[in-house]
Structures are given as C-alpha cells and as structure tokens.
Amino acid sequence: MSQIKIPSENGNLLLTKSTKLVGIKKHVEGAELDAVESNVMPNLGGFEVVTLNPAEDVDEALDQVRAREDVAIGTHVYFAEGDNRPVIATGIIYCEMAEGVGKEERQVVLDAFALEILEDREDGTIVCKVTERSPNPLKVAAALTKLSMVQKAYPDLDVPLDQYFMEPRDGLLPNAWHLENTGRVSDVPNFPLKPGADAKVRAAWRRMGNLGSSNVVVAVIDNGFDLNHPDLRGKVVAPLNIASGGNDIPAGSGHGDHATPCASVAVASANGSGLVGAAPMARLMPLHGLTYSKFLTERMFTHCIRNGADVISCSWGTIDPRYRPGSEHERAIRQALTSGRNGKGCVVVFASGNEGREYINYYAAIPGVIGVGASTSSDTHASYSNRGQGLSVVAPSDGGWPIIAARASWDQGNPGMPVNKRYYVDGVDRGPFYKHFGGTSSATPLVAGVCALILSANPDLTSAQVKSILESTADKIGNAWDYDSRGYSTKYGFGRVNADRAVAEALRLRSIGTTQPTQPTAPTPPVVTVPTQPTRPPVNTTPTTPTAPTTPTAPATAPSTPPVSGTNLYRFSVQGIGTAGFGLQVSVNNEFALVLREVEELERKYRLPVIVHISTLNGRTAFRIMMGPFATQAEANTAKSKMVSMGAAEPWLRALSGV
Template sequence: MSKINIPSENGDLMLTKSTRLVGLKKRIEGKDMDEVDANVIPDLGGFEVVTLNPGQSIDDALDHARNHQDVEVGTHVYFAEGDNRPVVATGIIYCEMADGVGKEERQVIFDAFALDILEDREDGTVVCKVTPKSPNPLKVAAALDKLSMISKAYPDLDVPLDQYFLEPRDGLLPHEWHLENQGFVSDVPSFRLKVGADAKVKAAWRRLGNLGSSSIIVAVIDNGFDLNHPDLRGKAVAPLSISSNSSTLPTGSAYGDHATPCSSVAVAAANGTGIVGAAPNSRLMPLHGLTYSKYLTERMFNHCVRNRADIISCSWGTIDPRYRPGTEHERAIRLALTSGRNGKGCVVVFAAGNEGREYINYYASIPGVIAVGASTSSDTHASYSNRGNGISVVAPSDGGWPILAARAAWDQGNSAMPANKRYYVDGIDRGQNYKHFGGTSSATPLVAGICALVLSANPNLTSVEVKSILERTADKIGNTWDYNSSGYSTKYGYGRVNADAAVAEAIRMRGGTTTTTTTTTPVTTTPPVTTPTTPTTTTVPRDTTTTTTTTPSTPTAPAPAPTTPMVTGTNLFQFSVTGQARNGYGLQVSVNNEFANVLKQVEELERKYSLPVLVNISTVNGRTAFKLLIGPFSTQAQADVAKRKMVSLGAAEPWLRPLSSL
C-alpha cells in the first residue's frame, strides 16, 4: 500500500507511504532504542517520528520495531502529493451513521474492524479508535466510507502546522517600542521609528491604574515552554502536554522554543528585571503540542474551557487547503468561543500568517476568532503578513525594528549567524534570557495580552463583545484608500489595535450603558410517526403485474412538518406484497424513514440493477425504519456476485446481512 486515497472533509487526500519515516508510540516516552537511526519529530499525533535501520525495507524495519518490548504501537508515515510534511494517522476515526441505523447494527460493523467506541455524540458522530486487532486506520476509514450504512468516515490525521514566526534577520532589540513608541530605541539612535506606532499598552496601564488582573488566564497553545524563565516562573496554571494528556511539559531543543517568546509577549511578569508582557499580572495556561489531529484539537480547546482560560492565543495554522480545519476542529473552537468562561465565551486569537498571501490562515478565518496581522515600527503593513477578508486587527511586530521577547534556555538562535548576532539584529548582547522576535507570531500574543487588559477592566464582556471592542477602537493606519466605505481593510482589518481605547470602551460598558440580549431559539417539534407493533419483511419483486394499488391522496397520519423532504416526479406505483422467510442473505443498501421515498428508491434500485428488492419494516429509536436490501440470495456466494455487479455500476458497497438477523 504505497499509495492510498482517503476520504477527507476537504476532498479526497492522496497519501504516499514514506520509504524512510515511521511513527513509534513508546511505553516510556523518549526512551532510546537501538533500532532507531534518527529522531525526526518528537511528537506528531502521539507518535515519535523516526528513521529506522537503513539496511532493511521500511515494512521489515517497522515490523521489527513493533516487536520491541518498549514499543506500544508502530505505524507508517505518509506524505501528501506535493508536500514535504509527514502525515500520521492517530488511530481515531470519526463516523456518521446513515439515518435509521441502530446501535446493534453499527456495532456489527465496528466489531468487524475491531474498533472501540470512545464517544457517542448527540449529533450522531461516533468517535472510534483502532485496537491491536484492527487493520491500518487509513484502510479502515476508506472501507467504512464505502458502506451504505455509514454516511461518512474520516480518519484523524496529524501533520505539522506552520508556526508563524520570522527568524531574526540577524538578531533583535531590547526596548519594547510596541508598548509605547517614542520614535527611537535608546542604544540604537541611528534607527528611527515612527512616534506613536505602537499598541498604546502603557497608556492602558495608566488608565487601569494597574497591570491587569491576576484572575485573568491567557492560554498559549504552542511548542517549547521554558517555565523556568525569569519572566514566566510561577505564572503557569493547568499545564497540558496535549498528546500525552499529561501536566508535565517536555523541555529541550527537540520540543521547540516558539512558545517561550510568544508567552512572554502576552504575560511576562513585571519583576524588576527583563521584559514586561502586555498583561504582566495575568496568569499563563501553557499547552504544549501543535497538532492538526481533530481528536487532540478537541482535547486542547476542551482543556482550556474546563480550566477556565479567558483568552486562547494561537500563533500557528495553515494555508494548505488539504489541511484546512474540518467540522470537529471548528466545533471545538466554537465551543470555546461560546461556552467558555461560564457561557461568556473564551476569546480566541489566531495569527493571520506570514506567507505574504492574499488570504489568511484557515484557522484565523473561523467565525468569532480574532485574526491578527502585523504592522511595523513605522505604522505600515508588514509585507510578510497575510492579507484578506477576515482579519480583525493588526498589531506591532517585526518588519521595521523587531521587538524583544523571552528566549528558552535551550534556544540556540540562528546558528548560521556569528555567535554575537544569533539573538540580536545588531549583535549587541542584551542578556542570555532574551532574543529578537517578530512575525504574526508576536503580534498575536500581543493582542491576547491586550484582551486580558480589556477583561481586567470588564470581566463581564462576552467573547463577541471583546472582538467588537478591539475592532471599533482600532486606529486607522496606512492610506485612506486601503479601507472601504465601512472602514475595513484587507491589509489592516479595522486598523492597528489600540489597548488604551479598548480598555476605555470596556470601562464605559461596565457602567451599564450596554446590555446583552439573549435570544432563545424556538424548538420545532415533529408530529409522531405511527409505527407497526411487529416488524415484518416485505418483498417487492420486479414483476409487478399481480396487484395494483393506488397510493391514497389523503394521508391518515398527521401532516408532516414543512421541512419534511417531499418526493418529486413519479408518485404512482404498481407493486405487489409477498412475505419473505428469514432465510439466506440480503445486501442492505440504505435505511429510510419516509415511506414515499422508499417506494421511489425501490423503483430506482430495480431499474438500475435488475435485481429483486426487499424492504424490512422495523422500529428504530421510536420511529419507523424501512431498510432496503437487494435479495434474497440463497448463498453468500450469490450475494457476492450481486455486490460486485452493483459496485461496477457505481453503487456504494452494500452491507451483506443474513436475513435471520433482521
């Protein structure tokens, strides 16, 4: 299976099996193995991506590694066409059953693939997990997706997402001009900045009379937290290593260093030394592990909601349409936006991205998210910052003079540069704990810290209100023609964020001049459906010359709700009814709840496949269910011949069922 085409919410994804990389889930995380030739990625979907003995084929080497006593699971790694990022199947599969399929019926399918059910959700989604007896999860998902009993089956994948960070051109400066820009930095007088090209954070502190509230928690989701850094020490609450579901965060260069500067821009402490974040008094919720995995994405945002994060800062994402957020990704983020903070909603901030494109990070474009672009020390648009509809605001970052941020103890900087210029653009040493930083990676936690100041001023604001305040109070920068008649720009959003004006508006709204109205959506009920007391099996043969029945024009059952699907086209049928013994086999095609639709579908099945059709009437969850099957067949071999014929004519693979099971 060197290539496999798998179903995806973003269209089918063609994956090619790597000839070098595999994923290992070890019983003891990080333990060395002689079979491992090189460690490539320490954590992707819960697996350590490695290369194995180069003298063996990838299949033989993986089988050998799987037999190692320290390996719990071994899996192949894949690549999408035209992309050099490894893809790992996490072993989770999201399934949606066809209408009318009951729990007993679906269990037969899951048992056939040795799947365990992790969650049975109210919306009909069943979250499954492969077991040691299951086939490859990609194969399982592809097979499930072909079954008529299942409307969709998507394997959960993980792929490295893009961290929106710009490597220092050759270092960065110490003074935090992004908080208050006076036109210069003290030890680089030759480089001029634009007076006022800042986020007005110091002015916001003065208005508040403090540095924000210690009750506000900013969650940062990223890789590489140095929680022993002088400006972050003692600030962490509810830490989470996402893939292992552990409160212990991994450290060291193998696990990244991006999270440390991002966290410092938002909440670095005012402790008399080093730098200061936008909201120095706020606490930090560190979540280690960037992931595309749906299941792990749900875990990360659910963790933020459960542990009372107020703001969630994400300086990462993707512009690759193959890995745009799917239904479960968006549902997890929407849940945080709407149900976090006891129903007021977490404020979720995403970076627009650094690719310099005319469209933004897909995660940043999710409704309700605050999408952040970057502006420069000259109050201009940073050329690398993505543009497009969806940007809320921009915030000061690199592009003119960079900003200063915390550096993880293991961060080696730009090793291609001379030793004295690995951390600072001009080579001037400003301490081992800091570095120059930029990109939308820096702009995003700056906005997250400003949101913490806004909630410090008025903790009763909803996530919708916080986003609206930032957009309404932003300063228009750039050219007037960059904005449309509504005051919106695809370069700047609603403008450069203004912390002081945003805090002032939050204080004004705290005075009670603004109220929030809650609208309750009316519940529409569907009239009950009359159901038979005893399930029966009815055969509708192709030769329908025996009995003619006209469908009554006036229904005796209650009228359906206006949204009930109606059959169009033929509504006059000729059919005969013959009892069918529960012997032999049938090929289940679908399950339907509307009798009129059943008649129409029987007609279409007979015409297309020239095979007899069975209809089984039963009760599923209190409603009448009509199961449509091709058959009967005396033997399984006869049923297999019919199945191949149907598939060759374009049908989804039907489900073989002994009629005795109906």
C-alpha cells in the same frame, strides 16, 4: 514566584515577592555596600530598596547580605496584585485579641512569635514589633489571624504614595517599542521609529491604574515552553501536554522554543527585571503540542474551557487547503468561543500567517476568531503578513525594528548568523534570557495580552463583545484608500490595535452597567472568488454550523429565595463540669442564639463535645466556646489536629483550671 496572602483592613492582600528588589537597613546610614548592584529607592519603611548581585538567587543574595556586620536588617520586597509599586513590611503589627482573652493569654500568643509590645491602646489595639527571634512579619500576621484567640492582625506596610500608579521598572521596558513608541529604542541610536506606532499598552496601564488582573488566564498553545524563565516562572496554571493528556510540559531543544517568546509577549511578569508582557498580571495556561488531529484539537480547546482560560493565543495554523480545519476542528474552536468563561466565551486569537499571501490562515478566518496581522515600527503593513477577508486587526511586530521577547534556555538562535547576531539583529547583547522576535507569531500574543487587559477592565464582556471592542477602537493606519466604506481593509483589518481606547470602552460599558458596545462591529463574511486554476487555496463559503448545546428546561416557577437550612429549635441539656483538664477555644460570642447555632454546627461537623464558659466582661455577658473537656493535653492536641485537617482555624489550647 513566591506569594503570600496577608490580612488587611480592605480584605486579604496578595503579595508577590520581588525576584530582584530587597530592603536593607545599615548600621551606618549612607555606608556603601559592595553587594548592592543598584539603588532603587532611598527610603521605604525605613529601608533602602536596592538590587543585589543579579547572578544570584534573591533569597541567597539576601542571606549573604544579612550575614554582614555592616547590615542591621535585610528584608524582601513585594508587589501587590495589580500594582508595580514596591511594598515593604516595616516590622510593626497591629493586633486585636478576641473578646474575653485576658492579658496572660495574650502574652502567651505574643511570646510564641517573639513579639514586643510598643503600645497597649485603650481601644484594645496592641501595637507590636518583630524582634530578631521573630519570623517574617508578613508570616507572623498571617499566622496570628488563624488563631481563634486573635480578632485581627494587620502588618504595617509601606508603599510609595508620590503617584497612584508606577509603571514597571523592568530593565528592557525601554526596548519594548511595541508597548509605547517614542520614536527610538534606547540602545539603538541609528534606527528611527515612528512615534505612536505602537499598541498603546502603557497608556492602557495608566488609564486602568494597574497592570491588569491576576484573575485573567491567557492560554498559549504552542511548542517549547521554558517555564523556568525569570519572566514566566510562577505564573502557570493548568498546564497540558496535548499529546499525553498529562500536565507534564517537556523542556529541551527537541521540543521547540517558539512558545517561550510568544508567552512572554502576552504575560511576562513585571518583576523589576527583564521585560514586561502586555498583561503582566495575567496567569499563563501553557498547552504544549501543535497538531492537526481532530481528537487532540478537541482535547486542547476542551481543556481551555474546563480550566478557566479567558483568552486563547495561537500563533500557528495553515494555508494549505489539504489540511484546512474540518467540521470537528471548527466545532471545538466555536465551543470555546461560546461555552468558555461560564457561557461568556473564551476569546480566541489566531495569527494570520507569515507567507505574504492574499489570504489568511484558515484557523484565523473562522467566524468569531480574532485574526491578527502584523504592522511595523513605522506603522506600515509588514510585507510578510498575510492579507485577506477575516483579518480583524494588526499589531506591532517586526518588519522595521523587531520587538524583544523571552527566549528558552535551550534556544540556539539563528545558526546561519554570526555568533553575536544569533539572538539580536544588531549584535548588541541584551542578556541570556531574551532575543529579537517578530512575525504574526509576535503580533498575536500581543493582541491576546490586550484582550486580557480588556477583560481585566470589564470581566462581564462576552468573547464577541471583546472582538467588537478591539475592532471598533483600532487605529486606521496606512492609506485611506486601503479601507472600504465600512472602515475595513484586507491589509489592516479594522486597523492597528489600540489598547488604551479598547480599555476605555470596556471601562465605559462597565460604568453604565451594560456590556453592549455602542456600535458593535459585525463579523466580516468572506468574499470568495474561485478561479478555474486557483492561485490561492479555495475558501469554504458555507462554514459548518456547530451543534447547539442542549438547553436544560427551566422549572415552571423558580423559587424566589434559596432554601433555608438548619433550624431555630434546639434540644440541649445543661450540666456543670469541673475545671479540670483542657479545652480548645474556638470563639467568644455575646449573643446566645448565635452561641446555640455555633455549638450545634461544631458538634455536627467535628463529632466532638462542646463546652461553653460564661463570664461577664465590662458589664456584658461573654460566651467562650470550647471543644472539650479533654482529660490530657495529648487528647486535646489530637482533637485539634482533627479539626485543622478538616479546615478549621487553629483552636487555642487552654487549661480549664484557668477559666
């Protein structure tokens, strides 16, 4: 996924290039283009927003359209972080030069990017527009801001303002009944669903006014990631091959295909095509490999802690008492629950299991873990979903109508079914990238995505508080007698997850400056019955207490202010120099004290000489700070390369004869 960070008046703006939408300006308005698949928006920044041939890469398709004689301009469309409204750069750039930069110097900058001046305003703002020889206006603005000669450069953007928040336009979103259930699926006319039997995810998006935060990372531990899938591409951070300890994620039928749909349910991108996950802005940390090994279990959860996972989704486990998690397994998981997220704890979500038993996956029953069961499109209990103490909530999955999810490119589908039903239960082809999916394997990443939305709304919550909010805001479904006096059910946990209510509670707590829920849900201790001849695996009533991390001893008296570095005393000598050779202009300043500090810092950091040119502009003294002098342009360029390699903004090369 192509991203670009551009300057704006409200700080840097992260834009992601759409994989489907482009902007077109035609020579003849209203003319039809056979290359256009669909018209999305008639006018945005002077462009028509359209989709092109879906079988082609968007860059290649756009290049082909640009080459047509009937097309004046073609441009990419972007999405801003946390928003699904299309963004287009109009080609206009608002620029302001640094103080002391003359018109000749300014023109050199503009000529370098082939910019044309539209207005030269009295306040110093230059309104420019790109020409046919200019690069992409977003790239021009980003490059201009790196020049010390430029004070600011903002690209002019257009975005629809008819509504504050636009929901995703992805084509399969109407099939995602688990996000919002209207009582039917658009292409399934003869299978009624129960309106409202959903996770209320789209309502949560509307409440937040966005699709969550890209600062939130969801780790999915599973086998078979197709990271080139259109809805997962470009989202990956810190991948791990659990077996090797490396970052190589194997692909192909020999490595499974389960991880791809699981990941998509949680975090599939809102990119204008395909489907959308519960938290489409969240990033994906893929961990390939399922294992009972204590050592590898420790490796996987330690990796999540060290690499910033916020939520960990696990659609796997065991009900076999021979392979129940031991103390090392539990310690690794509890370490994530308490030490992840800089001490706030990772939110850990496990599936209850699909065996239809009266006890749940041992991993899901570990205290602090969110154990997830499945409900159906009719808001009933899915018969395959395990029941029992330790279950936190249920979430929509199959058992009525299945949900739709991503499929790996090597996924062979169900070989026991006719060819047309290997991926879709009704035989209706919804494209080569997707399939019907379900089980607690699907319900679990859905809850993980909801937890990512909760943390997007309030990143200060601990893992225990996220669990409490999730349970206390769940909807009671089924019969009243399914629940005890605490509102708990071994069939539904605390109920069917409600993302909208959970997000509302997270936002409420954030607004009042506390992260403590009003009525936190206490963890449910397991109720144990061990018959003489057990019909289910026995449950450990004395879970191993993890070893508490050693708390470093705090100093007796903490300093009230951080130590101050630097000095207010300077030793310098002043020597006039000739105006021959070259300098590298770094900045222009008006305050002598700041000039002294900057000169000291530049000399210390780059080990290069520094010169200052003093002039008067509009009655004010201006100090132009430059590295140099350098006898030749080659020497100056060598120094410039050194500075840039050390992280400096690119200085401006200038002949000293012109100062």
